[in-house]
Amino acid sequence: MISCAAAVVHAQTDEPEETLAPQSQWLSASPDAPQIAFFWSGHLRARLSARIPFIGGLQESGFSMALLPLIELQNQDGSDQALPNENWRGRLSLQGAWTWGDDPAAPRFSLGGAIEHESDHATARSDAPDVSLQLNDVALLGAVQIPKPRLMTRLDMQGVTYVISCTDIQTACRDFAGSTSFGGIVDLMLDAGGAAPVKGKWYLFGSVHGAGIVPNGDMIRELRTSLNFGVWSRSRLGMWQFYALGFFGNEVGIDRGNTVTQGGVGVRWVP
Numbered sequence: 001m002i003s004c005a006a007a008v009v010h011a012q013t014d015e016p017e018e019t020l021a022p023q024s025q026w027l028s029a030s031p032d033a034p035q036i037a038f039f040w041s042g043h044l045r046a047r048l049s050a051r052i053p054f055i056g057g058l059q060e061s062g063f064s065m066a067l068l069p070l071i072e073l074q075n076q077d078g079s080d081q082a083l084p085n086e087n088w089r090g091r092l093s094l095q096g097a098w099t100w101g102d103d104p105a106a107p108r109f110s111l112g113g114a115i116e117h118e119s120d121h122a123t124a125r126s127d128a129p130d131v132s133l134q135l136n137d138v139a140l141l142g143a144v145q146i147p148k149p150r151l152m153t154r155l156d157m158q159g160v161t162y163v164i165s166c167t168d169i170q171t172a173c174r175d176f177a178g179s180t181s182f183g184g185i186v187d188l189m190l191d192a193g194g195a196a197p198v199k200g201k202w203y204l205f206g207s208v209h210g211a212g213i214v215p216n217g218d219m220i221r222e223l224r225t226s227l228n229f230g231v232w233s234r235s236r237l238g239m240w241q242f243y244a245l246g247f248f249g250n251e252v253g254i255d256r257g258n259t260v261t262q263g264g265v266g267v268r269w270v271p
Contacts, residue, residue, distance in 0.1 A: 017198045017199070018198065018199040019196040019199070020193075020196070020197045020198070020234055021104050022059070022104055022145065022154075022191070022193070022195060022196075022197070023152075023193055023197060023232065023234060023239060024153075024154040024191035024205070025058050025145075025154060025189070026232075026239055026270045027189045027191055027205045027207050028156070028189060028209060029187070029207040029208055029227060029228040029245070030185070030187055030209040030211075030226065031047075031072075031226065031252045032068075032070060032091060032093075034050050034051040034070075035269065036048055036049065036050075036268065036270070037266055037267070037268040037269075038266065039245065039264055039265065039266025039267070039268075040264045040265060040266065041245060041247050041262045041264035042077050042262040042264070043074060043075040043076060043077050043079055043084070044075050044079070044081070044083065045073065045074040045075075046072065046073045046083075046084045047070065047071075047072040047073075048070070048072075049070035049071075049091075050069060051068050052066055052067045052068070052069070054066060054067065056099075058099075059104050060099065061099050061101055061102045062098065062099065063096070063097070063098050064096070064097055064098075064099065065094075065097075066094075066095050066096075067092070067093070067094055068092070068093040068094075069091070070089075070090070070091040070093075071088065071090050071091075072089050072091075072252075073085055073087070073088050074086070074088070074253060075087070076255075085123060086122065086123055087120075087121065087122050087123065087253050087255070088120075088123060089252065089254070090118070090119050090121075091116070091117070091118040091119075092116065092117050093116040093117075094114060094115050094116075095112060095113070096112050096113060097110045097111060097112025097113075097143075098110065098111055098112060101145075104147070104195065105147050105195040105196065106147065107144065107147070108144070108145045109142075109143070109144050109145075110141070110142065110144075111141070111142050112140075112142075113138065113140055113141060114139040114141055115137075115138055115139075116135070116136070116137050116138075117134070117135070117136050118135040119132055119133070120134070120252075120254045120256065131169055131174070132173060132254075133166060133167050133173055133254060133256065134164075134166055134173060134176070134178060135162060135165045136162065136163050136164050137160050137161060137162045137163065137183075138160070138161050139159065139161075139185075140158065140160075141157075141158055142156070143156045143157070147194065148194055148195065149196075150194045151190065151191070151192060151194055152189075152190070152191040152194055153188075153189070153191075154187075154188070154189045155189075156185075156186070156187040156189075157184075157187075158184065158185040159182075160183040160184060160213075161180070161182055162178075162179075162181045162182065162183065162213070162219060163178075164176065164177070164178040164180075165179060165180075165181065165218070165219055166178040166179065166218035166219070167213070167219050167220050167256055167257070168218050168220045168257070169254070169257055173218065178217075178218050179216050179217030179218040179219045180217075181213055181214050181215070181216040181217075181219040182213075182214050183211065183212055183213040183222070184211070185209070185210070185211045186209070186210045187207065187208070188207065188208050189205065189207040190205065190207070191203065192204040192205060193205075193232070197234070199235065200233060200235055201233060202231045202233045203232055203233070204229075204230075204231055205228075205229070205232055205241075205243075206227075206228065207227070207228045208226070208227050208228075209225065209226040209227075210224070210225050210226075211224050212224075220256075223249045223250060224247070224248065224250045224251075224252075225248045225249055226246070226247050226248075227245060227246040227247075228243045228244070228245050229243060229245075230242050230244060238269055238270055238271045239269065239270040239271075240267070241268040241270075242265075243265070243268070244263070244264070244265050245264045245266060246262070247260065247262045247263075248261050248262075
């Protein structure tokens with residue numbers, strides 16, 4: 001009886017660990033990242049976002065194409081609401097890219113483009129501004145992923161041209177009118193899971209997001225930086241992230257004209 005139990009325990013501990021493809025692309029601190037999130041940063045926020053692939057995948061070489069829908073709900077600072085519902089923004093991005101590199105444990109490079117639309121609103125209430133903001137843009141996308149056994153580094157960059165866009169709430173942004181401008185986005189992700197993380201284990205990660213828009217006409221000047229630091233793990237129920245955050249600069253959404261400095265905490269999930 002004892003020898004049989006010992007044999008079973010030995011067999012269990014000798015099972016090979018299930019390794020994963022690098023997960024760093026899901027750890028972005030960007031407010032537009034494809035994650036399902038619930039977090040506090042000045043006020044409660046909830047984000048439902050996803051990456052829906054049509055062709056290929058992020059860890060596959062060759063051409064890939066995906067649709068990235070997003071909706072985010074948030075409250076005003078000082079709100080007494082239990083759930084985020086006072087403001088919302090909707091975003092849709094169609095992205096295509098070519099990736100060089102067949103081995104996820106070797107450096108990989110991507111180059112592509114995107115067509116994107118965002119609309120920012122307040123929900124119907126007595127104190128809500130009767131306006132909406134909109135962004136329409138074409139973006140050039142570039143990414144590099146550098147794997148090490150215990151550290152994965154991923155850098156994503158975007159050059160953005162905005163057309164028929166309006167982010168100045170004072171102009172009311174009506175009748176689908178707007179201005180042309182330019183901007184840029186940089187995302188850096190550091191993932192202690194490395195090139196071959198193990199399913200079920202927890203890993204540290206850190207990420208930083210920076211973005212800016214050049215002011216012109218109905219487009220106001222924007223600068224923002226978002227920092228995330230936390231842990232992640234992937235199980236049969238998907239990828240879980242618990243993190244602390246810091247946010248500096250222009251808000252996103254209907255309050256994007258406001259400049260804030262905020263800290264917070266949150267939880268994110270990726271299928």
